[in-house]
Amino acid sequence: MTDTDQERDRNKETAFYKFTQQTLPACKPVLTPAWVITIFLFTGCIFIPVGLVTLRASRSVVEIVDRYDAECVPESFRIDKVSYVQDDSIPKNCSRFLKVHKYMKAPIYIYYQLDNYYQNHRRYVKSRSDQQLLHGRKYHGTSSCQPVEFNNDHAIVPCGLVAWSLFNDTFKFIRERAELKVNRKNIAWKSDRDHKFGKKVYPYNFQNGTLIGGGKLNPRIPLSDQEDLIVWMRISALPSFRKLYGRIEEDLDVDDVVVVHLMNNYNTYSFSGKKKLVLSTSSWLGGKNDFLGLAYVFVGSSSLILALVFMLLHLRYRRPYGDTIYLPWNRKSLSV
Amino acid sequence: MEMTRVRKRSIHLSKLYSLACFRPTPTDEHAQIGQKGYSRVVYCNEPDCQEQIRLNYRGNYVSTTKYTAVNFIPKSLFEQFRRVANIYFLVAACVSFSPLAPYSAPSLLVPLIVVIGATMAKEGVEDWRRRLQDVEANNRKVEVYDKRSCSFRESKWKNLRVGDLVKVHKDEYFPADILLLSSSYEDGVCYVDTMNLDGETNLKLKHALEVTSSLHDAEMLKEFRAVIKCEDPNEHLYSFVGTLHYDCQQYPLALQQILLRDSKLKNTDYIYGVVIFTGHDTKVMQNATDPPSKRTRIERRMDKIVYVLFSTLILVSFIGSLFFGIETKKDISGANYRRWYLRSDKTTVFYDPRRASLSGFFHFLTGLMLYGYLIPISLYVSIEIVKVLQSIFINQDRAMYDEETDRPAHARTSNLNEELGQVSTILSDKTGTLTCNSMEFVKCSIAGTAYGRGMTEVEIALARKRGERLPEPMPIDDVDSGTSVKGFNFRDERIMNGQWVKEPHSDVIQKFFRVLATCHTAVPEKTESGEIVYEAESPDEAAFVIAAKEVGFQFFVRNQTSIKLHELDLVSGKSVERVYKLLHVLEFSSARKRMSVIVRNPENQLLLLAKGADSVIFERLAKHGRAFEAQTKEHIDRYSEAGLRTLAIAYRELDDDDEYRLWEEEFMKAKTYLTADQDVLVDELADRIERDLILLGATAVEDKLQKGVPDCIDKLAKARIRIWVLTGDKKGTAINIGYACSLLRHGMKQIVITLESPEIEALEKRGDKEATAKASLASVAQQICDGKSQVARELLTGEPPAEFGLIIDGKSLTFALDKSLVNRFMDLAMDCATVICCRSSPKQKALVTRQVKSVTSKTTLAIGDGANDVGMLQEADIGVGISGVEGMQAVMASDFSIGQFRFLERLLLVHGHWCYRRIAMMICYFFYKNITFGFTLFWFEAYASFSGQPAYNDWYMSCYNVFFTSLPVIALGVFDQDVSARLCLKHPLLYQEGVQDILFNWLRILGWMFNGVLSSIIIFFLTTNSITGQAFRRDGQVADYAVLGVTMYTCVVWAVNCQMALSINYFTWIQHLFIWGSIALWYIFLMVYGSLPPTLSTTAYKVLVEACAPSVLYWITTLLVVISTLLPLFSYRAFQIRFRPMEHDRIQILRSEGLEQEHDTAQRLSESPESPETRISSDLISIRIDNLRASPRRKNS
Secondary structure, X not given: OOHHHHHHHHHHOOHHHHHHOOOOOOEOOOXXXXXXXXXXXXHXXXXXXXXXXXXXXXXXXXXEEEEXXXXXXXXXXXXXXXXXXXXXXXXXXXXXXXXXXXXXXXXXXXXXXXXXXXXXXXXXXXXXXXXXXXXXXXXXXXXXXXXXXXXXXXXXEOOOHHHHOOOOOEEEEEEOOEEXXXXXXXXXXXXXXXXXXXXXXXXXXXXXXXXXXXXXXXXXXXXXXXXXXXXXXXXXXXXOEEEEEEEEOOOEOOOOEEEEEEEOOOOOOOOOOOEEEEEEOOEOOEXXXXXXXXXXXXXXXXXHHHHHHHHHHHHHOOOOOOOXXXXXXXXXXXXX | OHHHHHHHHHHHHHHHOOHHHOOOOOOHHHHHOOOOOOOEEEEEOOOOOHHHHXXXXXXXXXXXXXXXXXXXXXXXXXXXXXXXHHHHHHHHXXXXXXXXXXXXXXXXXXXXXXHHHHHHHHHHXXXXXXXXXXXXXXXXXXXXXXXXOOEEEEEEHHHOOOOOEEEEEOOOEOOOEEEEEEEOOOOOEEEEEOHHHHOOOOEEEEEOOOOOOOOOOHHHHHOOOEEEEEOOOOXXXXXXOEEEEEOXXXXXXXXXXXXXXXXXXXXXXXEEEEEEEOHHHOHHHHHOOOOOOOOOHHHHHHHHHHHHHHHHHHHHHHHHHHHHHHHHHHOEEOOEEOOHHHOHHHOOHHXXXXXXXXXXXXXXXXXXXXXXXXXXXXXXXXXXXXXXXXXXXXXXOXXXXXXXXXEOOEEOOXXXXXXXXXXXEEEEEOOOOOEEEEEEEEXXXXXXXXXXXXXXXXXXXXXXXXXXXXXXXXXXXXXXXXXXXXXEXXXXXXXXXXXXXXXXXXXXXXXXXXXXXXXXXXXXXXXXXXXXXXXXXXXXHHHHHHHHHHHOOEEEEEOOOEEEEEEEOOOOOOEEEEEEEEEEEEOOOOOOOEEEEEEXXXXXXXXXXXXXXXXXXXXXXXHHHOOOHHHHHXXXXXXXXXXXXXXXXXXXXXXXXXXXXXXXXXXXXXXXXXXXXXXHHHHHHHHHHXXXXXXXXXXXXXXXXXXXXXXXXXXXXXXXXXXXXXXXXXXXXXXXXXXXOOOOOOOOEEEEEOOOOHHHHHHHHHOOHHHHHHHHHHHHHHHHHHHHHHHHHHHHHOOOOOOEEEEEEHHHHHHHOOHHHHHHHHHHHHOOOEEEEEOOOHHHHHHHHHHHHHHHOOEEEEEEOXXXXXXXXXXXXXXXXXXXOOOOHHHHHOOEEEOOOOHHHHHHHHHHHHHHHHHHHHXXXXXXXXXXXXXXXXXXXXXXXXXXXXXXXXXXXXXXHHHHOHHHHHHHHHHOOOOOHHHHHHOHHHHHHHHOOOOOOHHHHHHHHHHHXXXXXXXXXXXXXXXXXXXXXXXXXXXXXXXXXHHHXXXXXXXXXXXXXXHOOOEOHHHXXXXXXXHHHHHHHHHXXXXXXXXXXXXXXXXXXXXXXXXXXXXXXXXXXXXHHHHHHHHHHHHHHHHOOOHHHHHHHHHHOOOOOOOOOHHHHHHOOOOHHHHHHHHHHHHHHHHHOOOHHHHHO
């Protein structure tokens, strides 16, 4: 080959030429048995430890769950719980005794948990006005808040079904006759408080209608400080959900008994939803949920088993790759 | 084919030599002038006169665009919404303004607008290109007569009006349909090249009326006034009816006086003419019809899949609305509202528990929109983009670039790319496709002595087949160090350089070459350098004249009465001029198979010089003219065995007596006779004089094979593509060429179906057409049966069964394609590896193509280069035109054009295979990703009491198809390759993946869909169970609707992109960029979108930055979900590749184990022959495959 030839060849090798001729340098991984086994083993070796670690984190969380909706209704009203909860004249207080079975380190998070409550129903989700929450009565395009938009021809602030159905059970915690301090600040997302709920927007004409949904709001506190409302208005993902109520900032010892005085105001009886009170510590991973860890272990061990099966089959059926007997157009002849 | 071509030319020649008696005669049609259909009136040279203006004929402006600036928007929109899927999305977008919509209207509209906009932009660009071509044509210049200044002025084509007088110069195109008035020749003739109209390369002679042929100078034209009344614009290229009113007389006009737009003036300095039809009224524009639009198999199946998805959509929506209805109905029991927080007491119809069934119905509509993600909105536009890019790669491929003609491969339509990977039958033309159609005079036999020492490629191939050892193959192309002449490849020192005078029969040799130099219809033309080139219609003829010239009989002038030669004078040894008076031409026709001229030589001898098929000439020899018959016959046999085209050469001395004069008189009379049986009469008279010939010898012309044809066909055969050759040649030639290009191989058994049996010929002679037809049909049926049983026997006994080649001639084909036989015939043909149809007409070619297509119901590809292949190209699923010498007609009708036949190998095995694989994978993947996404929405619905609340933010969803998943798919569709080009060519069997459609069968499609459903289940359930319920961060916050949406969406984006990475195994930086870039884009999008004010970003506000990113659970869940979705596919692939590998898997593994070289040298290797080792190994493999072969063709029987 002469010099000019070589030069021409080199020019041909330029990136663009390779691009147009579809001969760009490429990585072409092939699933050879070695790779397959390696990948399976690798996945297994990563997933099982990760699973065990997360499982441990989940197990380290101490959680007390107490369902109170059924037992907080006096015996006499148990047949018609709905009318009990709707009747304002009947006192709704109720006491629950929670026994701490394991040391709980502060902060202990208090959640209320509702079941069978479709906060993610389309009608419910859409029935709010983010603009109004931010700008208050100045904002008029609140048609999305139907059917809770006006009352007596006055706009409702905050409007919409979500706000109207605000959860209004309250909890008081007493340990050994002393009230546990519950911090109810900073339970909502910071961005919500700062940017979604107006600092100068005050509740107006709220729960003044004939039909009263859930909790009422103090009209003197701006929406951005109404953290219960803010938490409630963060729509839950699934029909069974927990929402943050507050934090106990004291440790709880084993065998401590916490007495909960609660007001059982909120109606879940008409749709037979459960109400639960949850006290939980947290780990680096969050709350108590073994599922993730188990899933990791399951996937990890599956891939180990697959690696094993593959390896056995591979050794059992040794066969050169030149064999074309299984090519689809050859297979038919075998079966004939 | 050659026959038809020659025939057409002979028509013009008959005119050439009977000019004296030429008079257009009024026909019956002329009586209709002025009536309906014949109402056009043209005032010649008076385009401004009142009458002409009142008629208001269209101008010469031509527009071939589909759209105009005004109608582009509505018309292209209309085109777009003819697609079912697009209509669905349009309706969905309209409904999205109603409260039914689960999403906000803009989030539905934007993707639709993007998609429709992209398609419209593509249409617009294509149309713009057409417009540029139009503009170029409309602004070409032509000289128009200006009466005021009495001179010709340049004008643009588009300004031409009916009635204008124009002057067209040599080699210019005619701007409109023009009536020829006069030309630079005194008698008003001109030559026209009609290649653009009918693809014929021969020149056609046009002739002006005698009364106008004297109009020569501008002054005379000033006074010229005439009126033409003629037919209305129509599409018939071969007829014209009109009259010229001039000087108070009427003259009938015929096609002879009409010069059609898009044809070219040749061999004539200039012509004058009157514009009759302009612009869209011209015949060529009237002829322009849209080529049949072809859709690919994959696209048709894709439509079915879209229907399946639509059904799924309806089913899923129905299930959703059913549950919704039930749930809603339960909301009221007596006076109590169950879910009081929904305020069912104060509700609209959409959620009204008292009208639950109606709510359910409305919810069904909502569902149709919500699950609309099952239908991939961007599928069509993505496929179109991908196909255009694929075509660009095909066009750019240097390995398919023909340096000789400077033509790259060209994908003329981009929507058939993947069909290239599924071709099961190739129907090929022979001349110009397999062979070059450049005839070379290589051998001759004169006076019983064979001359010509070269060895043809066919001979070499034949020798190789027989296993003979060849002497060093002579490089045929570069003979005698560069003095090679096109069309002449004759080497024999006994003849060349005037040595022939020393040969024993030098007088015969002299006569022989004189016949070659005079008995033809070529026209000489002097080039600027003084060389003489010949314009002949068939390349055979040119080869003869060139051969005569090279030997020393230079033909240099032809006029209507004489032919002049430069010859070597035997006595003086000098070149002298000899004039032969040309008296008559007895033209060539396929029936006569011969041509002769009657000339008077300078010695005043009257001679009849003849050339023709050996069979015809031999039976007409005089007793004393058979001196060399035996040897010549032997030579002819040997030549035709070598794939050469042979003609016998003979002459006769005529007596200048009364007998001849009598014959001449009768002949002249017959020629002017204007009845239907004129031809028969002329033939009969010609037959009477072409007798008692004296044989001189025979010629052998090589129809050169194109470069690389045998190797290419060999590869295609190894890819198990069936090849049919449809040719106009005779049986012997066709079989020889078949051997030469390895269509027929050694050890192949031939089944020949022919009607050349004595009984049928006898019947034919008797002229009993009905009986002949009946007997022929029976005979063909019998032969087909015999062939079938032969094949059956072979399959039973043969070890291994031999392959079969079927050879059938045109006449038998007519009967074989008869309704009663066609199935049996196709059955037999499908059992044969090679089928050669010889002597077939263009119509038969198209018919055969249609039959093959319908019987096999597999993809057919037709390849050809001439106008006679157009029917075949359009009929086949894919038409490939060879942009060779035979004009552009075939290329214009084709879907792909290539410069050489051998590029077909790369076009099919490499590009076809790639494109098929890419499109198939792409579509499967498209459905996968949309099903994955759509079904997560459905699962979420189940947890939102089917209320129609989408799981994700509106804008995440609209961006799904457009941003986060589209680019990798396009990269897959454009760049993916399972194996490199070199390996594609080395393992032609890989091609069967496309033919058998194993990458796009229903099992695979459903498999991908199942995978999609599986992925969605894994994503939804793993995510919800992992992150909801408990606190998902250390600070005790719980995951809400927004967080779940983001997490699930993250998993979907990761999963579908990683599935893509898993299912391809070809990563260049492009793939990496697109796949990982798409995932990165999602996070970037989330950050940007999340930082917008909360009123715009709603649930996405700071969701990544504030909520998800700080949560370990979010990341760890993503990892779990993504790996879990990949595991099923990965395991399947791992086991399938190891235990049920497909061909491409096998090759990939071979490559990865280093058994196959891949890089490299691909270029160099494809040019040099395979090394012996690789050839042996691939042969071994193919033999093994043959042993195991399950002949898929048997399925059809």
